[in-house]
Amino acid sequence: MTDAVKKTEYDVVVIGAGPVGENVADRTRAAGLTTAVVESELVGGECSYWACMPSKALLRPVVARADARKVPGLSGAVRGPLDADAVLAFRDEETSHWKDDGQVSWLDGIGAVVHRGKGRLTRAREVTVTGPDGEETLLTARHAVAVCTGSKAVVPSLPGVADVRPWTSREATSAKEVPGRLVVVGGGVVGVEMATAWQGLGAQVTMLVRGKGLLPKMEPFAGELVGEALTEAGARILTGVSAASVSRAGHDGPVTVELDDGTTVEADEILFATGRAPRTDDLGLDTVGLEPGSWLTVDDSCRVEGSDWLYAVGDVNHRALLTHQGKYQARIAGDVIAARARGTLPETDRWGAHAATADHAAVPQVVFTDPEAASVGLTLAEAEEAGHRVRAVDYDLASVAGSGLYAQGYKGQARMVVDLDREVLLGVTFVGPGIGELLHSATIAVAGEVPVERLWHAVPSYPTISEVWLRLLETYRG
Ligand SMILES: Cc1cc2nc3c(=O)[nH]c(=O)nc-3n(C[C@H](O)[C@H](O)[C@H](O)COP(=O)(O)OP(=O)(O)OC[C@H]3O[C@@H](n4cnc5c(N)ncnc54)[C@H](O)[C@@H]3O)c2cc1C
Numbered sequence: 132m133t134d135a136v137k138k139t140e141y142d143v144v145v146i147g148a149g150p151v152g153e154n155v156a157d158r159t160r161a162a163g164l165t166t167a168v169v170e171s172e173l174v175g176g177e178c179s180y181w182a183c184m185p186s187k188a189l190l191r192p193v194v195a196r197a198d199a200r201k202v203p204g205l206s207g208a209v210r211g212p213l214d215a216d217a218v219l220a221f222r223d224e225e226t227s228h229w230k231d232d233g234q235v236s237w238l239d240g241i242g243a244v245v246h247r248g249k250g251r252l253t254r255a256r257e258v259t260v261t262g263p264d265g266e267e268t269l270l271t272a273r274h275a276v277a278v279c280t281g282s283k284a285v286v287p288s289l290p291g292v293a294d295v296r297p298w299t300s301r302e303a304t305s306a307k308e309v310p311g312r313l314v315v316v317g318g319g320v321v322g323v324e325m326a327t328a329w330q331g332l333g334a335q336v337t338m339l340v341r342g343k344g345l346l347p348k349m350e351p352f353a354g355e356l357v358g359e360a361l362t363e364a365g366a367r368i369l370t371g372v373s374a375a376s377v378s379r380a381g382h383d384g385p386v387t388v389e390l391d392d393g394t395t396v397e398a399d400e401i402l403f404a405t406g407r408a409p410r411t412d413d414l415g416l417d418t419v420g421l422e423p424g425s426w427l428t429v430d431d432s433c434r435v436e437g438s439d440w441l442y443a444v445g446d447v448n449h450r451a452l453l454t455h456q457g458k459y460q461a462r463i464a465g466d467v468i469a470a471r472a473r474g475t476l477p478e479t480d481r482w483g484a485h486a487a488t489a490d491h492a493a494v495p496q497v498v499f500t501d502p503e504a505a506s507v508g509l510t511l512a513e514a515e516e517a518g519h520r521v522r523a524v525d526y527d528l529a530s531v532a533g534s535g536l537y538a539q540g541y542k543g544q545a546r547m548v549v550d551l552d553r554e555v556l557l558g559v560t561f562v563g564p565g566i567g568e569l570l571h572s573a574t575i576a577v578a579g580e581v582p583v584e585r586l587w588h589a590v591p592s593y594p595t596i597s598e599v600w601l602r603l604l605e606t607y608r609g
């Protein structure tokens with residue numbers, strides 16, 4: 132490094148300006164700490180441009196149409212295809228046309244200093260930023276470096292994969308036209324959401340799922356109901372199969388996927404929705420005694436184990452790969468960095484102000500498919516595996532008065548998992564049209580450890596879908 136390298140000192144240096152890095156900076160700035168934020172692509176991160184926002188913009192018209200088709204008097208008006216150009220234009224608006232001026236202004240507004248370029252740790256408390264022009268700036272952190280570099284899509288190394296130019300979640304959320312036929316490999320959350328979106332927009336979707344069904348991390352009925360609706364919408368779901376090799380005819384010809392059972396599937400594009408890897412491979416982790424390319428293991432204050440200055444927040448710590456949960460961690464990490472900088476004893480006990488306890492007990496997630504699938508806390512299988520004495524209480528959502536009004540022929544299912552020793556809820560799952568907004572009631576019950584006895588006094592309004600709470604509690608109490 133030469134003398135020409137610019138050097139700057141801050142209280143805190145944040146690497147990665149996704150939703151998580153932005154929120155760490157917000158809290159450290161609110162506490163009066165000088166804060167630099169380093170970003171190599173777009174301020175706002177994956178969520179704003181290639182994940183949550185574009186995917187939900189593509190899904191919203193598809194799901195609204197599916198709901199409207201079940202409303203008497205309205206169904207006839209929404210029989211036709213979606214206006215795909217209008218949906219793609221809506222998606223482009225929701226991603227601010229992949230421009231980050233708004234989010235940069237927001238960071239400016241809170242007094243954080245944005246450094247454009249790739250950040251790498253070069254020793255303890257030191258980050259070297261290589262700017263777009265190759266110029267290097269050396270940032271030193273008086274109190275903390277927060278790694279908020281997120282995750283990237285994993286594409287399995289199948290024969291031929293590089294030649295077919297496969298879609299990852301980035302292309303699946305930013306494509307400029309609807310492919311005629313789309314193969315989706317993977318039946319997790321990205322797989323089902325993108326299959327729902329592109330099938331709804333007019334593509335002929337085939338899903339290749341190596342396990343028994345969709346959404347394997349949720350209660351089994353979630354994947355079953357989402358799979359049924361996807362099939363009704365015209366998608367083909369092949370389970371228990373794996374792609375063995377892929378090839379593309381010519382430059383722009385169709386993609387052929389050879390399956391492990393010897394059969395083939397042809398499509399115009401192929402999406403790999405096969406999980407995520409941490410963005411830590413070129414981050415200089417080796418300079419601080421950590422393994423390049425690894426997820427960063429943290430304690431409940433989001434501090435990297437064994438360090439007193441390095442934090443890892445959001446996807447990169449692999450606790451819960453969700454924007455809202457990463458932002459929760461960011462609020463905690465920002466606050467605890469400030470507390471430690473002041474010399475105040477942090478509150479890191481269970482549910483303390485500086486402990487991300489909800490990461491273990493109450494992670495909520497909504498899958499924005501038709502029907503929606505939403506869960507918080509533990510599934511029955513997870514609760515049993517963790518050694519809890521539990522009872523699963525199930526209720527058919529179609530039997531709730533509000534569901535019948537929401538959609539004719541409503542199909543849905545609810546489950547709460549009750550801890551029989553403490554009589555509190557460990558987990559809740561809802562699957563059905565319009566249940567996404569219901570999830571937070573369950574999150575409050577689980578995170579608040581509200582006794583079942585007291586939940587009995589939380590009266591749901593008639594005739595809403597949330598009356599399922601009353602029915603679940605009645606079923607539990609017999
Ligand atoms: C298709 C899809 C849909 C999703 N939908 C939802 C959803 O509906 N709801 C939900 O809660 N979650 C959703 N997620 C998950 C969500 O996108 C992530 O959990 C979230 O983006 C994580 O935020 P983050 O700030 O940790 O990382 P990211 O958003 O990935 O941001 C990390 C930032 O760090 C930058 N960076 C990386 N390395 C460096 C470096 N060396 N130097 C400088 N900058 C660097 C990157 O450019 C990026 O801007 C979805 C994910 C996918 C793939």
Ligand SMILES: NC(=O)c1ccc[n+]([C@@H]2O[C@H](COP(=O)([O-])OP(=O)(O)OC[C@H]3O[C@@H](n4cnc5c(N)ncnc54)[C@H](O)[C@@H]3O)[C@@H](O)[C@H]2O)c1
Pocket residue numbers: 287316317318319320321322324339340341342347373374404405406407452453496497498499
């Ligand atoms: N609405 C939301 O909250 C939302 C939406 C999208 C993504 N996300 C988050 O983003 C993260 C990434 O999602 P994802 O769907 O990529 O990951 P995932 O881990 O949820 O699912 C990946 C699936 O691909 C399968 N798979 C892996 N390798 C395979 C292979 N070689 N062949 C066939 N199948 C294979 C896995 O068995 C798994 O079921 C998730 O943690 C999710 O929580 C959230």
